[in-house]
Structures are given as structure tokens and as C-alpha cells.
Amino acid sequence: MAQIRLKNVSKRWNNFVGVDNFNLDIADQEFLVLLGPSGCGKTTTMRMIAGLEEITEGEIWIGDRLVNKLEPKDRDISMVFQSYGLYPNMTVYENIRFPLKVRKVPQEQHHERVMAASKMVELDDFLQRRPAALSGGQRQRVALARAIVREPNAFLMDEPLSNLDAKLRVSTRAQIKNLHHTLKRTTIYVTHDQIEAMTLADRVVVMNKGLVQQVGTPMEIYDRPANTFVASFIGSPAMNLIQGSIEGGVFTASGIRIEGLTSVAKGPVTLGFRAEDATLADSNGQIEAPIYTVELLGEATMLSMRVAGELVSIKVGKDYRAEIGDMARVAIPAAACHLFDHSTGARIA
């Protein structure tokens, strides 16, 4: 009932292109994450859906209504802002109640619905406080409660966790995921944090410079990045990318040689592989280079070494120990390698 459709949506300010030709169908009850670095147009896209930003070109449909010309209040969506946007002069209770009040929901339902919403985000004890007397995490939960109290068509969340500390971010993230499961509403979530995107999303839209780079489930995006931008943006550490050339299924660059790749490609290419797909080898490794740093992560050890001018990360067992400058041999299975076009960065295989 509340699928959201974006058809050729663009946003321009004079000559600056904020969002370029955005096309997407968002299914009812889907959790969609817009992911990208700052300035990529993800927030602009969300603000256009909310009605806070005019659409230069294209159409946005919510349900079966064309909403281009509708005021934000008539779109029946609710939004959680990065800076919370709480009303400082009202108590938590009044903050949560505000949408019901302005939308003229019958008075007698107010109390019950406010209590239900505040219970869902565990705010019962703070209802009579003002936002200034709350911590960041509590304020964020007030914002969440205010968004869910009205049971709108869709939730929009604009980097809701970015002002929280790391620990709180994890628990609030879990809470958002659980809320989505309980309420079953279409949710659009904007973030620059790829871990949030991976953990929350049904589908992720990766954006850069106003353009959609890839749309897919978290695993598709992780396993088959559409280009070097997505490859370098998703995953921690990012995918290792090495410039080199391929000939007859053999990739070579200084310090690296991988056989058994696709023989379709020829000439200069970019090769990518993930740190956890590489293993240490006794002999016949694809890479042989001195160790640049050793980082102990606890559950694993991260080696980096300089190959073809790039720092390459390799994830090895937690007990591995070596000194900086020691030689290491690394095996990279051909099946774990990704090939990208040298100039456009688009995926070849």
C-alpha cells in the first residue's frame, strides 16, 4: 500500500547537479538504505521524497499518488532528523504527541498512542522532561517515538545515528531494525556508514556524485560490486584495488601475478580482492612483498604490504605474528578476484 516510486528524479541548483536521473521502485514494507559519501545526493533524494526539497525534474509517487506538488504534511510520511529536531519548549510527552495534535487525531486516543510509542522505544521514565535534560541517545529515541506515534505510510531517517557514540549506535541500530520488523512500514534510511547499511537494509542504493552506482541486497553489493567506487566504499577494510594488466587470463603488476582469470579481458585493468579472501602461503603465493604494518584486531590480524604502489590489506589468523619488514607470501584464489575496467571502473568480471 505504500510503495514509493521515483521516476527520472533530478535535482539541480543552477548548474550544480545534486541528484541525476534517479529511478527506483521501493516495495511496500521494504527497508531501503541510501548509502554514499557526504555530498553524494542521498539526503537530497530523501528530502525530495519528504517534500522538503523541490523536485527539478521527474516524478515521485507514494502509494498511488503523485506527490510532486504536495506539501510535506500531505504526504503522510514521518521523518527522523540527524539533529533530532525536537521542540525544545515541549516535554517529551508533548513532543511525541505533537503530530497527533496537529493532525487532529481525536483527543481520547492521544494518551494511549503516546504511551504505546514511548514504550516501544523505552522512554516511559522521561516523559515529563524537556529535551535539554536528555542525553543524545534519549533524544534520538524521542525523535523515533514521534515518528512512529502516527503510523504513517513510510518512515524517512536521515543519518539518525551519526550523533551518537559508538556503543549507543549499535544498540539503537538494533532497536530500529526491531521497530521495522514490528511496525512493517516502508523505511528509507540515509547513511554514510556502510556497516549500518549492511546490517539494516533489505536493499542498498549506493550513490556517488548524484548518480546511483548500484542497487542491490547487502550481499550482492558486497559480493559483486558494480564498479570500483562501490568496491572501495563497501567493506571494512575496503576492497584492495591494484592497477595492472591482463593477458590470456593472467593478471600481472609489480609484485603480483594471478593466473586462471577470465580470458575475455585484455590490456590494462584494475583487480580487486577482499582482505579476508587472501591467505598466507608457504610457497607459490601470488604476492610476495615485505610487510608494511601489522595490526592486531583481536579476532584477526591485519597485514598490509605494498604491492604495485598500493597498500594491500590481508586478513590472517589471530595468532599470526610478524615484524615490519619481514617477507610474506600471500595466496589469492582466482575465484575471489574482481576485475574492473581500467578507465571507467565498471565491473568486467
Next chain:
Amino acid sequence: MSQATLSHKRPLGLTILITAFIVVWVILAAFPFFWTVWGSFKVEPDFFSRESWWNAIFGVYTQRQNDGSAFTGSGYYGAWVTREFWRAVGNTAIVTVSVTVISLTLGTLGGYALARSGQRYAFWILILALVFRAMPHITLVSGYLLPFFQLNIWGVLPTSIIVLVAINQPFTLWMLHSFFLSIPKDLDESAMVDGCSRFEAFRRVIIPVMWPGVVTTGLFSFLLAYNDFAVTSMLLSADNQTMVPKISSFLGSVQEQGNVMFAVAAVVSATVPLFILVLFFQRQIVSGLTAGAVKG
């Protein structure tokens, strides 16, 4: 706590010097006002004595004219009853309240629009407002005096109100504009997503948060209208005079014998409301002037 330790560390000589300076400064600042209040209960030969200024303190002539009492209310009686100062008080009330209400209504709406508009012309409107603000008040009066006569609107209160609003508006617009800028845009936007129209967001969410700014700006508007002499003395007929030109008329002119004690009594009467006003609104004024208090 920290203040106590600070003064503890300060050398004694410096503490004495600072205290002495503050005492002298307070006396200097407050003296003219107390002198006027004291003098307003004397008769003219005392307060403006040519023999000795001690007369103003002991009230030699006041005692002589007043069966031995060193204080008299004759200045107040003359101003309020004989010369009908209460009429001027009423006129001032009408003018100041109207100017404040009109300035604030236009100023909040305009200031909000300018603060939230991304258009370039918003900036130029503000610059233009600054130019009009810098203009001497009297230019607005002298240029329009003749048209006001011709339109037969000279001498009445509404004309003065309009002129005072025109003088005051650029300032209120600037001041409120910067207050609105200090309120995060997210607040309007969450209100609009929550179900408000632009105007409802302004009325139900922004104005309540803006209250200290509105009070501060309102106070400045009020003071401008209250203290104005240039406009009201030129534009109001004798019957419609507000307090300040009325006080000036007590001093007399070439045609008229004045009574300076009426003026002194009226000055004191005109000052009292200001004290009450500032005392009443001091909290909002302080938080308004420090602006940061607006943020949630």
C-alpha cells in the same frame, strides 16, 4: 566557589581599587536620577536656587511655602491635574503599544521569511533595510510634513504610529532575522513533516522557541516609540502630544510661560514605567541578548 578562590588570590590593594571604582561609578551613574527624583518634590526656588545648591537638598523655600514640610507634591499636581499630563500618558500608551505590536507582527513574519529564504534578494532587502535604519529620523518627518498637511492627517496619533513603525521596522527585521537564523531549520522541517503547514510551523513551533528574541526586540521597539521626540513633536498637535513632547512643552516657549517643576515631576513619572518594565522582563531580555539560549 571559583569566584571565592579568585578573589582570594587577588592582592588586597587591587580589591580595594576595584571596589572603590565600582562604588564611584554606580554613584556617578545613579546620581542624576536620584537628584531628579529628590528635586521633583521641591519648589522651583529650591531646586533651581541661585543662592546655594544646598537649598535643593534641604528645601528652604519649600518649607516656607508649604507650612514647614520639606517636600511638596505641587509639581506633580501641576503636571498631572492642571496641565493634564495623564492625557499624554494615554497617548504614549496608544503609540507605544501600537508601534510595538505592528513592528513585531511585521518583523516576525518578515524576519522569518528572510531567514528561511535561500534567495539572493533576501540579502539585498536586508542591506536596504540597513540603509533606511542609518537615515536620521528627522528626514522621514521633514520630507512628509507637507503631504501630511495636504492629506489632512497631520496631528493625529495614527500618522505618528505609521512613521515610527517605518523608522523602527528595519531594526526589528534585522534583529528578528538573526534570532530566526539561530533556530535550526530542522525544527521547521520536523514540524512540517509532522503535519504543520509553513505558517503553523511558524506559529506553533518557531515562535514559542523565539520568545526571548521577540521580547527583546519588542522592548527595543517600545523604547524607540516611548523615547521619540523628533517625530512626535513635529507630527502631533498639542492635544495629541505624547509624554516626551509634552514634557518639552512644560519648559515653555517664546509664547508661553513654562513651569519647570512640572517638567521635572513629569520626567520622574515617565521614568518609573521603564524601571518596572525592565525589572519584569529582565530574564527574557538577558536570555534574548545572549541568543544561545534559543537552541534546544
